[in-house]
Amino acid sequence: MIGVRHGAYCVGCCWMLMALLFVGGVMNLVWIAALAILVLIEKLAPAGPVVSRASGFVLLAWAVATLIV
Numbered sequence: 001m002i003g004v005r006h007g008a009y010c011v012g013c014c015w016m017l018m019a020l021l022f023v024g025g026v027m028n029l030v031w032i033a034a035l036a037i038l039v040l041i042e043k044l045a046p047a048g049p050v051v052s053r054a055s056g057f058v059l060l061a062w063a064v065a066t067l068i069v
Contacts, residue, residue: 011018017035024031042052 017039020035021032024035038051038055042048042055045051
């Protein structure tokens with residue numbers, strides 16, 4: 001039962017990252033490495049919250065640009 005709750009929590013908080021990995025290609029090591037480095041910087045860098053907001057803005061702008069084009 002604990003594993004089910006942990007799995008549900010993990011999917012609940014990381015579903016967007018999982019979707020990005022699926023869309024980027026599960027076997028595309030460049031995308032996976034780039035996302036891993038981004039998450040590492042967000043977690044460990046002193047300016048992590050700034051990097052997190054900036055990357056969120058960039059990804060949203062990229063999504064809007066993709067929808068427009």
